[in-house]
Amino acid sequence: MTTRRSISIAAWSLLLPVALWVTSLPDNTVSAENKKTVLEHADQIEGGEVASPSGAVTPYRSAVGNVKFLHGETILQCDRATDWPDSERIDLTGHIIIKDKTLETRGDRGVYHTGREAGELWGNFRGRVIDDSLTVKSARATFDQKKNELWLFDDAVAWQLGRQLSGDSIRVQVREIAGKKRVDEIQVFGHAFLAVRDTLSSSPALHDQLSGRQLTANLDENSRLKKVVAIKKARSLYHIYDDKNQPSGVNLTSGDRIRMFFVDGKLDRILTTGGALGKEYPNYMRNDPEINLPGFRLRDKEKPVFEQR
Incomplete structure (x- = not known):
């Protein structure tokens, strides 16, 4: 039977829980790469020991209510957080926000690995590159x-500068350009689709379209498309104009690549x-929705809006 011993401390004084949390953490300042995890605020703190299925006693600490952690330049906010000191892991629940200078992510449930500076989020995930x-x-x-890398799974969608990418999963790679972190490459896997606004x-409004089982988009320093490659049952639909920029038709193409x-x-x-x-x-068919590629669906109404918490 699982047993649990715990203490609960009302955060009537913010200084007390912060001090308890920081001093009980291992000192991670030996290396410049290691960072302390500091609890900046919580309405309540719980702590104690939990018996694992193997019978071993595992210590834990939980912060409850308006929780805010600092880990280097990363801010973690949620409704409840449980820290497992021996595993460099923090379990997060409810209204999660994880943000650094590059990326902001939000979700309902998640895990943050302090040693690896990596994490997972589940349930209504939203994110943005700042x-x-x-x-x-x-x-x-x-x-x-x-690694400046973000992976999206299960009905993934990305929006950027008049274009929409969607698929079963999406990988976003970020790199530093002129002191700012910008998206360098986006890969889409499974039911990959790109819709680009025809300017x-x-x-x-019309959209040029590209689909395939896999799609890779490379971007320039201004986040504009440079090249997009679709492979495996690839299809494209794009609008044609004459030398005076007058519409003249719509081209549909298919191939392996x-x-x-x-x-x-x-x-x-x-x-x-x-x-x-x-x-x-x-x-005359350029406005006919019947010529759109299979799977074409604009999802602008689902685009996340980020408000300060």
């Missing part, structure tokens, strides 16, 4: 602050290899 326009959502996600169309190249963020050319097939729709 110095970029990218916002994302999915059912669950993992992030690695040292020459007015009303209704489709590469889209962009100049200053605008579609410049397309290359298709492996069983290439093409079709051109007349201009």
Whole structure:
């Protein structure tokens, strides 16, 4: 039978719980890479020991109510947090916000690994790259602050500068450019789809489209598309214009691999290899939703809005 011994301390004085938490943590300042985890606020603190299924007694500490931790430059906020000192792990529950100078992530449940500076979040996951326009959502996600990498799983969607990417999973890679962290590459796996706003169309708004089992998008220093590659049952649909920028039709292409190249963020050319097939729709069909690629669905109403807590 699982047994539990605990203490509960009402946080009538904020200084008391902070001091208790910090002094009971191991000193991680030996290396410049190691950082202390400091509890800045909690309405209540609980602590004690829990008997594990093996019978071993495991110590724990929990902070409850308006919880806020500092771990180096990372801020962790939630309704409840349980720290397992022996495993460098903090379990988080309720209204979770994990934020550093690069990335802000939110979810219902999660784990933060203090040693690896990485974590997982489940339930209504939302995220954004702070110095970029990218916002994302999915059912669950993992992030690695040292690698500047974010993975989205289960119905993943990303929005950025007039474009939408979606798929079963999405990987976002960030790199530093002129002192700011910006998205460098986005990979989409499973039912991969890209919809890019056609800037020459007015009303209704039209979107160039690209789909495949896997998609890789590379971006420039201004977060504009440079190249996008779709592989395995790749399809593209893009709107054609004459030399006076007047609409002249819509092109549909399929193949094993489709590469889209962009100049200053605008579609410049397309290359298709492996069983290439093409079709051109007349201009009067450009607004017909029936010609959109299978799976095309704009999801702007689902785009997360980030408010300060």
